[in-house]
Amino acid sequence: MKRLNPPTFTAAKAVEACASGISIVERAQALRDAVPVIVASEAQYQELGPLGQLFSMEQSEQVTEAINAELMGVIYKSHFARGGSPSRPLYEQIRMAPEHGLCPLCGQRVVATVDHYLPQSRYPKLNLTPVNLVPACSDCNKRKLASAPAQAEEQTLHPYFDNLGDERWLVAAIEASTPPTVSFFVQASSEWDAVLTARVRRHFEVMGLAPLYAAQAASEMADISYALEEVGQAAGPTGIRAHLDAQFRSRHARDRNSWKTALYEGLRDSAWFCGEGYHLIRHRVV
Ligand SMILES: [Zn+2]
Structure with missing residues (x-):
């Protein structure tokens, strides 16, 4: 939000x-x-x-x-x-x-x-x-x-009133599959109380954000797969990791909890993805 x-x-x-x-x-x-x-x-x-x-x-x-x-x-x-x-x-x-x-x-x-x-x-x-x-x-x-x-926990987030703070809370998990798949979930910030945590999860659920972000992430990976192959050939897993880190930092500077920030962090931190996973992104030429 x-x-x-x-x-x-x-x-x-x-x-x-x-x-x-x-x-x-x-x-x-x-x-x-x-x-x-x-x-x-x-x-x-x-x-x-x-x-x-x-x-x-x-x-x-x-x-x-x-x-x-x-x-x-x-x-x-x-x-x-x-x-x-x-x-x-x-x-x-x-x-x-x-x-x-x-x-x-x-x-x-x-x-x-x-x-x-x-x-x-x-x-x-x-x-x-x-x-x-x-x-x-x-x-x-x-x-x-x-x-x-009917109760506080059931309220979705209100953009004029709710403040989720500065910590990272949107997290992407990378699954070592062919093609690689990404799932998004909410990791409660230490700045939140129990009610706000329940509300963020409720908001995520009601707005259908996990499947929305997963679909966007799959498309984003297909978009970057060609560039990743080039980086991988020139600089190997270390180069892939550095490339993904730069992408992460750029997204993070603008929005700490966008799905792109979470995606690039998850990809960067996945040794499997940086080593071999990036080869397995499926791209359909149309
Ligand atoms: Zn919307």
Whole structure:
């Protein structure tokens, strides 16, 4: 997961921008009337988010008497996020925040949408609340679905609040097979408590990161196999190891816990891979 700075505008601003684009007078008024409820909910969210306790936010079917979850869903989709609406620039500000447009939840796929961290159907008071809106790829968005965490350990990671620290925690294991295969797993950092450890593992599982990274790693190995053969011929296993170490350090300097950093570390540290494994990478010429 990649950390992101939270959006710089408030729920009150999002609601006003949204309401100003609603031509149905009663609906716009009902939304403006809901501002105190929405602002109170946002304040509670801001308090619980840094503590990792968003699971304890109260669920509800209504925002106010006049606005239920279904109507709030319509307001989000047909007004707040609608192309050309006065609030669309705010939606875009959230969607476009990640560097290179990469999804902060998987770090790999491209952002396609905005995900409600606490789902719309159960937390309609948070539908337009900027800190509850997280840019996501469509796979991560679908994988999260509308389930609500019942306890702290069930919460996936929140890019605006969770900090995984500086230690390495994503690890790649190289299996001595033909072709070589790589599997990824989470090795708990000493900076994490038991709840955060459970949450990182949960996030990994829900977003399907182990198979995603394994597939990417297999493709990356096929990409580098030609270069590795050249290095191996010129400088043997020592040369292979030095080459992989340079690749590792370059990735590590940018992101200590990307799958590429973990991959190159795992390959570098595998005596089997540096000695013979690199010959066994299967590349299909197309
Ligand atoms: Zn994603």
